[in-house]
Amino acid sequence: MTTTAPSHDADALVPAGRGSAQIADLARTVTGAATLDDASLRRYLHGLPGVDKVGADGRAAQLGTRSIKTTAKAWGLDLAIRMIDLTTLEGADTPGKVRALAAKARQPVPGDPTCPPVAAVCVYNDMVGVAKEAVAGTGIKVAAVSTAFPSGRASSAVRLLDTADAVAAGADEIDMVIDRGAFLSGRYAKVYEDIVATREACHAGGRDAHLKVILETGELVTYDNVRRASWLAMLAGADFIKTSTGKVAPAATLPVTVVMLEAVRDFRRDTGVQVGVKPAGGIKTAKDALKYLVAVNEVAGEDWLDPDWFRFGASSLLNDVLLQREKMRTGWYSGPDYVTVD
Amino acid sequence: MPSFEYAPAPESRAVVDIASSYGLFIDGEFTEPVDGSTFKTVNPATEEVLAEVSEAGQADIDRAVAAARRAHTEVWGPMPGRERAKYLFRIARLLAERSREFAVLETLDNGKPIRESRDVDVPTAAAHFFYYAGWADKLDHAGYGPNPRPHGVAAQVIPWNFPLLMLAWKIAPALAAGNTVVLKPAETTPLSALLFADLLLQADLPPGVVNIVTGARETGSMLVTHRGVDKIAFTGSTAVGKRIARELAGTRKHATLELGGKAANIVFDDAPVDQAIEGIVNGIYFNQGQVCCAGSRLLVQESVAEEVVERLKSRLGTLRLGDPMDKNTDVGAINSPQQLERITRLADAGTAEGATRWTAACEIPATGYWFAPTVFTDVSAAHQIAREEIFGPVLSVMTFRTPQEAVAKANNTPYGLSAGVWTEKGSRILWMADQLRAGVVWANTFNRFDPTSPFGGYKESGHGREGGRHGLAPYLIEGAH
Numbered sequence: 001m002t003t004t005a006p007s008h009d010a011d012a013l014v015p016a017g018r019g020s021a022q023i024a025d026l027a028r029t030v031t032g033a034a035t036l037d038d039a040s041l042r043r044y045l046h047g048l049p050g051v052d053k054v055g056a057d058g059r060a061a062q063l064g065t066r067s068i069k070t071t072a073k074a075w076g077l078d079l080a081i082r083m084i085d086l087t088t089l090e091g092a093d094t095p096g097k098v099r100a101l102a103a104k105a106r107q108p109v110p111g112d113p114t115c116p117p118v119a120a121v122c123v124y125n126d127m128v129g130v131a132k133e134a135v136a137g138t139g140i141k142v143a144a145v146s147t148a149f150p151s152g153r154a155s156s157a158v159r160l161l162d163t164a165d166a167v168a169a170g171a172d173e174i175d176m177v178i179d180r181g182a183f184l185s186g187r188y189a190k191v192y193e194d195i196v197a198t199r200e201a202c203h204a205g206g207r208d209a210h211l212k213v214i215l216e217t218g219e220l221v222t223y224d225n226v227r228r229a230s231w232l233a234m235l236a237g238a239d240f241i242k243t244s245t246g247k248v249a250p251a252a253t254l255p256v257t258v259v260m261l262e263a264v265r266d267f268r269r270d271t272g273v274q275v276g277v278k279p280a281g282g283i284k285t286a287k288d289a290l291k292y293l294v295a296v297n298e299v300a301g302e303d304w305l306d307p308d309w310f311r312f313g314a315s316s317l318l319n320d321v322l323l324q325r326e327k328m329r330t331g332w333y334s335g336p337d338y339v340t341v342d
Numbered sequence: 343m344p345s346f347e348y349a350p351a352p353e354s355r356a357v358v359d360i361a362s363s364y365g366l367f368i369d370g371e372f373t374e375p376v377d378g379s380t381f382k383t384v385n386p387a388t389e390e391v392l393a394e395v396s397e398a399g400q401a402d403i404d405r406a407v408a409a410a411r412r413a414h415t416e417v418w419g420p421m422p423g424r425e426r427a428k429y430l431f432r433i434a435r436l437l438a439e440r441s442r443e444f445a446v447l448e449t450l451d452n453g454k455p456i457r458e459s460r461d462v463d464v465p466t467a468a469a470h471f472f473y474y475a476g477w478a479d480k481l482d483h484a485g486y487g488p489n490p491r492p493h494g495v496a497a498q499v500i501p502w503n504f505p506l507l508m509l510a511w512k513i514a515p516a517l518a519a520g521n522t523v524v525l526k527p528a529e530t531t532p533l534s535a536l537l538f539a540d541l542l543l544q545a546d547l548p549p550g551v552v553n554i555v556t557g558a559r560e561t562g563s564m565l566v567t568h569r570g571v572d573k574i575a576f577t578g579s580t581a582v583g584k585r586i587a588r589e590l591a592g593t594r595k596h597a598t599l600e601l602g603g604k605a606a607n608i609v610f611d612d613a614p615v616d617q618a619i620e621g622i623v624n625g626i627y628f629n630q631g632q633v634c635c636a637g638s639r640l641l642v643q644e645s646v647a648e649e650v651v652e653r654l655k656s657r658l659g660t661l662r663l664g665d666p667m668d669k670n671t672d673v674g675a676i677n678s679p680q681q682l683e684r685i686t687r688l689a690d691a692g693t694a695e696g697a698t699r700w701t702a703a704c705e706i707p708a709t710g711y712w713f714a715p716t717v718f719t720d721v722s723a724a725h726q727i728a729r730e731e732i733f734g735p736v737l738s739v740m741t742f743r744t745p746q747e748a749v750a751k752a753n754n755t756p757y758g759l760s761a762g763v764w765t766e767k768g769s770r771i772l773w774m775a776d777q778l779r780a781g782v783v784w785a786n787t788f789n790r791f792d793p794t795s796p797f798g799g800y801k802e803s804g805h806g807r808e809g810g811r812h813g814l815a816p817y818l819i820e821g822a823h
Contacts, residue, residue, distance in 0.1 A: 050766040052786045055617030065457060067351035067669035076346070262616050297346045298660045305345055 018273075020200055023237040026271060027192075030235060041188035045231060051223035051259055060255035066294045073290065077325045078116055080289040080317075081108060083307045085143055085278065086342075087122040087315050089246065095130045098123055102134030104342045108322055115325070118318065119307040120173060124149075125162060128169035143173035143212070147198060150216075150245035152177035156194065163201040166209075173210040174202050175242060175313075178229065180219045188232055195236035212240035212278055212311075217256045218248040226256055230263035240276035246313065251281025254291055261299040274303065280313025286324040289317060315342070348662075351669040353456045358443045360450075360533065363394040366402055366556060367539035369409035370549025376401035381558065383532055386453035387666050387675040387710040395532050398555040400564055403524070406553040407570040410495040410522040413550030418522050419492065423479035430475030430517060432545045437468040437510075440541065444534055448506055449666045451533040453675030453711070454629055456667050466791055467510035470809075473793035474514035477814060481519065484814050487821030492520035493596060494572035496817065499562045500535075501578045502528035502677050503632040503733075507791075509535055511808045512575050513552060514793075519817035521573065522551050526565055528578075529558040530678045563589070571595060575816065577634070580731075580757075580802050598806030598816040600634065600798060602731040603759030605780065606752035607637030607788060610745075611646045613764035617786065618650070619657050622737070625762060625788040627661065627715050630676055631685075631735035634803075635760035637788050638732060641748055644741040651719060651739060655700060658715050663704040673704075676711040676734065685713050685734030692718045692727035697738070723754060731757070745770060749777040758800030762788040781807075 024036070033040030068076055086105045088097060102121050109115040120141035123131050131142045144166035148154035154162075163174055176198045182190040195213055202209035213233040217226050233241050241260055244251035257279045264275045277300070283289060289312060296304045304310050319339045327333050363380065365372040375396040382391045398406070418426065437444065444467075445459040454463070481490050496516045500508040505527055516523050527535035539554050555561060559582075566574050567589050576586055577600040590597050607625045609618050625637025642650050666674035676682040693699050697718040706712045713734055721728050721738040728738050742748040752761055761780040763771050775783040781799045784790065791797065796812035798804065806816045 049613070049615040052614035052617040052766075055614065055620055055786060059617070059620050065461065065669070066348065068348060069351045070349040072347060072349040259616075293346065297344075302345045 018237060020196060020237070023196070023199075026273070027235040030271060036189060036192060038187055038189045041192060041232065042186060045188060045228040048227055048231060051227055053223055056223050056259060057255050060253075060258045060295065063258070063295045063298060064254060064291045066291070068290045068294065074325075074328050076290045076293050077286060077321050077328070079293065079305065080286070080312065080321050081118060081325075082116045083311050084118040084318055085120045085122040085280070085311050085313045086118045086318060087246070087280075087313055089122070089124060089145060093124060093127055095127070098127045098130045099134045101342050102131055102140075104318070104340055105135060105140050106138050108318060110340065115322070119311055122175065122313060125166045125169070128166055128171045132170040141172040142170065143175055144169070144171040145175045145245070147176040147194070149175070149177050149214075150247040152179050153181070156197065159194065160197055160201050163198050164204060167202060167204065167207050171209055173212060174198065175212045175214055177214045177216060177245060178233065180216050183220065183225070183229055183232075191232055192236045195233055195238060199237045210239040211237070212242045212276075213238040214242045214245055214280075216245055216248055217243045217252075218250045223255070223259050226259045227263055230260050231267065234263070234267045234273075234275050238275060240278050240311070242278040242280055242313065244279075244281040244313075246281030252279030252283055252313075254295060257292060258295050258299055261295060261304070264304070265300045274309065276309040276311065277304065278311040278313055283312055283314050284316050284320060286317075286321045289321060348670050350665070352665065352667045353446055353449070353460075353669060355446055355450065355667065358447045358537070360393055360447070364396060364532070364536045364556070366396050366398050366406070367536065367552075367554040368402070368406045369553065370543070370547075372539070375399060376405075381529060383451060383530060385450050386530075386677050387707070389709050392450060393533065395536070395556045397557045398526075398561045398564075402555060403561070403564045403568055406524045406555050407495060407497075407568050409550035410524050410553055411570055413548060414492075414494050414522040417548045418517070418551045419494075419520055421520075423481060423520070426517060426520065427475045427478035429545060429547055430471050430478060430514065433541065433547070434468050434471035434475060436541050436545055437464065437471060441465065441468065444506055444537060446667070447537055448534045449674070451531045452502065452505060453666055453677050455671040455674040456669055457671065458629060458674075463504055463507045466793070467507045470507075470510040470514045470793045474518035477515075477811075478518040481814070481818065484811055484818075486815060486818050489821040490519075490818040491821065492817060493819060494521060495570060496521045496523050496573040496575060497565045497568065497571040498523055498525040498575045499566060499578065500525065500527055502531040503629060503634070505531040506534040506538065508577050509538060511813075512577075515808070515813045516575070516817050517551065519814055521817050524553045524555060524565060524571070526555050526557060526562050529556070532556040566590070573817065574598070575806075576600070583804055596816065598808070599804035600806070600808060601759075601802060601804040602733075603634045603636065603757045603799065603803050604639060604729065604731050604755045605635055605637045605757075605760040605762070606639045606641050607762040608742075608748050608752060608764065608774070609640065609642040609646070609650055610763075610765040610767070610770070611643040612766045614766060614786065615646075615650065615653065618764040619653050621762060621764060621786070621788040622654055623657060623661070626737045627658075627673060627735050628789050630674060630713065632677060632681070632733050633789065635782060635789065636733075637760075637762050638736070638738060639728060639752075640737055640739045641742050641751055642739065643748075644743050647739070647741045651717070654717065655702075658702040658717070661702060661704070661715055663702075663712065663714060664707060673715060673735065676713050679711055681733065682711040682713060685732055685736060688727060688730060688732045689716060689734075689736050692721070692725060692736070692738070695725045695727070697721045697725055697727060723751065729755070745774065749774065753777075753779050756802040759798075759803035760784065
């Protein structure tokens with residue numbers, strides 16, 4: 001804890017707009033470094049409090065024992081639906097597949113207007129146009145995975161072009177990947193600058209695409225790395241920090257998400273800036289989703305219990321939530337033939 | 343009104359049958375007490391009477407000790423270790439099978455949250471029986487010489503804070519070593535021991551090997567002073583422990599005493615802060631702080647004290663106090679009005695002596711015995727709340743500047759049961775563990791119990807060890823080489 005960011009006067013730090021200059025100012029104030037290079041970022045990130053793995057796992061397990069029943073469950077299931085980024089990221093994706101996904105996003109249960117729509121559909125770059133058209137007028141966002149997703153192993157120029165392309169096609173949200181190789185070799189400034197540049201691409205031409213920064217925690221491995229990468233992404237101006245691409249195992253886990261929720265909570269305490277969290281990949285059941293919502297509620301706080309601040313990156317999760325939702329309304333489990341295949 | 347309001351999730355009390363009255367379990371059957379006196383046990387969360395329980399008098403203690411003696415001489419003593427092990431394994435399996443029943447009963451009688459009785463008390467109790475079952479046929483190799491012998495009849499007196507778990511800590515090693523047992527549960531929490539007697543019948547344990555006599559302090563005193571008893575094991579307050587030690591002076595009896603504590607939970611400035619906060623919470627608010635090894639003194643490095651206390655308070659805001667049977671309850675009821683009175687009195691003394699009191703904002707139920715999680719800052723070493731064992735959810739926060747000062751302050755207590763160290767520096771953990779005069783030193787965790795790990799105190803926290811290979815020693819007489 002020695003070099004934890006000092007408790008600042010939060011109001012003074014909230015930038016009027018979150019432009020690149022303000023973000024850099026904020027990062028310099030938080031880190032106390034005049035220039036943001038590998039050495040200064042390393043000093044700051046490695047001065048963050050450590051994470052004890054056994055304790056973090058234990059805390060997540062304990063949160064997972066909360067018993068969410070009846071009214072709380074009904075409320076939680078509907079919130080979970082509203083938080084889903086309904087995702088298809090396959091080489092075999094076609095416009096037809098994306099349109100079907102978008103239709104489900106708009107109306108998850110055919111003929112049931114009480115079921116809320118999901119938050120967004122998440123697709124590869126070339127499907128952004130199709131997806132935009134399919135959700136037009138619904139308020140559902142279109143998210144595009146970007147920056148040479150999932151590995152990120154491309155030149156900065158190509159990664160930025162990838163983002164610019166998605167933004168030009170109308171993407172509301174950009175899910176970028178960090179350069180894990182750079183992070184693991186201590187080139188923190190490279191990761192930082194990548195995020196800053198991608199954020200600028202999100203705002204090019206007067207656009208305002210939200211930036212989600214994928215840490216790929218399955219490749220960062222340690223919780224200390226997860227905490228450091230979370231802070232690095234937030235310092236660089238991430239609107240959301242996201243666990244995983246879904247292409248690497250393990251993807252999202254509850255303890256990793258808890259560590260990231262602690263990071264956004266502390267970041268807001270120190271800077272006044274609220275950042276969202278998106279666990280993605282591997283969350284398949286309604287029961288799991290409720291555990292994540294409990295963690296959001298008890299770790300970050302209820303301010304994050306909103307699709308603006310918490311998302312699930314998922315595909316099969318939605319059907320399980322719908323089955324549970326139906327069970328709560330009728331008392332009976334229907335079955336996989338009673339929810340739509342997407 | 344919070345947006346995510348957890349709906350009530352009560353565990354069903356229908357899973358356990360509570361009789362309206364209970365006899366004494368002597369020589370393999372429930373019998374009426376000779377003098378017929380009874381007392382009531384209540385649910386501390388509702389003040390509802392759960393059952394009438396017999397109060398054992400001298401004649402009953404005589405019968406119980408005689409039954410234990412006969413069982414030791416005729417059955418349990420001569421029985422090969424591998425046969426004793428079969429019974430212990432059977433008891434362990436039955437405890438695991440009937441865990442829900444035991445958890446519900448423990449919560450009703452004690453007031454602790456069902457989450458804790460379900461996730462800690464009952465599984466750890468079963469684990470103790472499994473563990474010592476494994477030792478029963480290996481005593482020759484336990485490091486106590488060839489053919490170590492049991493003492494004979496063990497008198498065991500246990501407290502109300504972990505009724506079933508303390509029963510397991512006492513009975514499992516005693517039986518594994520070949521002793522027979524007369525056990526007295528605490529007067530406010532006798533029911534899980536009586537249900538355990540029912541489990542022993544189910545396990546077909548030979549009559550007299552375990553006898554359970556209920557009663558209050560006088561019953562306990564009759565038991566430990568009984569001339570037919572060879573070995574005493576007591577867990578409870580230091581005051582009663584001292585009295586027992588005086589009563590035993592000059593007799594042939596061996597005693598294990600597991601008494602009070604005033605543990606220091608020491609947080610350095612390089613600690614993993616989020617886990618340290620959890621450790622502080624688990625250290626002093628687990629089981630409403632009614633834990634002899636509770637981390638009741640938080641020693642935090644001055645440079646981070648403010649931040650740690652601020653984080654702790656915001657974490658305490660998420661603790662849920664209320665119906666112990668609700669699966670989402672974190673803080674249950676205080677076990678008895680007497681204990682509530684003691685906690686209230688000591689906390690008030692803290693205020694009167696000038697410490698700054700902070701209490702978590704939570705609604706206190708209208709009936710039952712409750713005390714909201716409380717933190718005292720600006721505590722000096724001279725304050726009563728920094729010296730005396732409160733045995734409740736009350737934390738005293740003090741600061742230190744250097745590791746040497748932390749050690750000096752941590753050791754500055756008549757107790758020496760446990761301590762916690764929070765730091766990312768491994769070498770400091772080892773140095774601290776070496777310096778701290780406490781039986782258990784937890785590093786980057788707190789209040790964790792495992793059957794393989796010995797537990798016990800220094801100084802006025804008692805002597806003798808329970809758990810692990812060390813936990814066999816009090817129940818064995820070393821064999822000659």
